[in-house]
Amino acid sequence: MTEHIDNKRVNTDLRSRFEYLSKFLNFTSNDIQALNAIAPILFPRIPVIADTVYRKLFSFDITKQYFFTHHQGFESTSSHADIDVALESTQMSIRKDMLSMYLKRVLTQREWNDTFLQYLSQVGRMHTNQAGSTSINVDYIHINLLLGYLEHLLIDVLWKAENLDDATKLAMVTAINKLFWIQNDFFTMHYLLKTKEDLSSTEQISKDTHCCCLIN
Numbered sequence: 001m002t003e004h005i006d007n008k009r010v011n012t013d014l015r016s017r018f019e020y021l022s023k024f025l026n027f028t029s030n031d032i033q034a035l036n037a038i039a040p041i042l043f044p045r046i047p048v049i050a051d052t053v054y055r056k057l058f059s060f061d062i063t064k065q066y067f068f069t070h071h072q073g074f075e076s077t078s079s080h081a082d083i084d085v086a087l088e089s090t091q092m093s094i095r096k097d098m099l100s101m102y103l104k105r106v107l108t109q110r111e112w113n114d115t116f117l118q119y120l121s122q123v124g125r126m127h128t129n130q131a132g133s134t135s136i137n138v139d140y141i142h143i144n145l146l147l148g149y150l151e152h153l154l155i156d157v158l159w160k161a162e163n164l165d166d167a168t169k170l171a172m173v174t175a176i177n178k179l180f181w182i183q184n185d186f187f188t189m190h191y192l193l194k195t196k197e198d199l200s201s202t203e204q205i206s207k208d209t210h211c212c213c214l215i216n
C-alpha cells in the first residue's frame with residue numbers, strides 16, 4: 001500500500017518532516033530508548049570525543065579558519081601564534097563544551113517534542129548563512145564530513161564497550177546511525193533553502209542582464 005505524504009507540509013512543517021523521516025528510517029521510541037541507554041556509556045568519553053573533533057577540525061586550514069572568523073563574544077585572536085595555541089585556549093574549551101552539551105542533550109532527550117526538533121533544526125540553521133547574526137556560514141562539505149567522523153567516534157566507543165550483548169550493541173549502533181541521518185537532514189534542509197535562494201537570484205540577474213552567452 002502506498003502512503004500519501006504531503007510534499008508541501010514536509011517542506012514547511014518540521015513535525016511533519018520528522019514524522020516522514022521517522023517512518024522512512026523506522027526511527028521509533030525503541031531508538032530513543034537505545035540513545036538514552038547509550039548516554040551513561042558515552043558520557044565519560046565525551047571530553048575526549050570533543051577534543052578529538054576539534055583536533056580534526058584544526059588539522060586542516062579550510063576548517064580551522066571558521067573558528068577565527070566567527071568568534072562573537074570572544075576577544076579577537078588573529079595572529080598566527082595565537083592560532084597555534086588556541087586549541088587549548090579558553091574560547092576553544094567553551095566551544096568544546098558546546099559540542100559536549102549537544103551530545104548530552106541528544107542522548108538524554110526522552111521525548112522528541114517540538115522544542116527538541118527546533119533545537120536540532122537550529123543547530124543546522126546556524127551553520128548556514130540563514131540565521132542572521134548567529135550564522136556561521138560553514139560550507140556543507142565540512143558538515144557532511146564531520147557528521148561521518150563524529151559518528152565513527154561514537155560507534156567506536158560502543159563497539160568496545162564491555163558488558164553489552166550483541167543485540168544491544170546492534171540496537172545502539174542502529175539508533176546512532178538514524179540520529180545522524182536525521183540530524184544530517186536538519187542541516188541539509190537549510191542548505192538546500194540557501195541553494196534555492198541563490199539559484200533564483202542568479203536567474204533574476206541573468207534575466208535582468210539579458211545575457212545570451214552561456215560561457216564568458
Ligand code: HEM
Pocket residue numbers: 057062063064066067070071072095098099102123126127136138142143146147150
Ligand atoms: C557534526 C556536525 C556538527 C555539529 C553537530 C555541530 C554542532 C554545533 C553546536 C551545537 C554549536 C553551538 C550552537 C549554539 O550556539 O548553541 C556549534 C557552533 C559552531 N560550530 Fe558546529 N557543528 C558541526 C559541524 C561544524 C563544522 C564542520 C564546523 C566548521 C568547520 C563548525 C563550526 C562551528 C562554529 C565556528 C561554531 C560557533 C562557535 C562560536 O560561537 O564561536 N561546526 N556547532
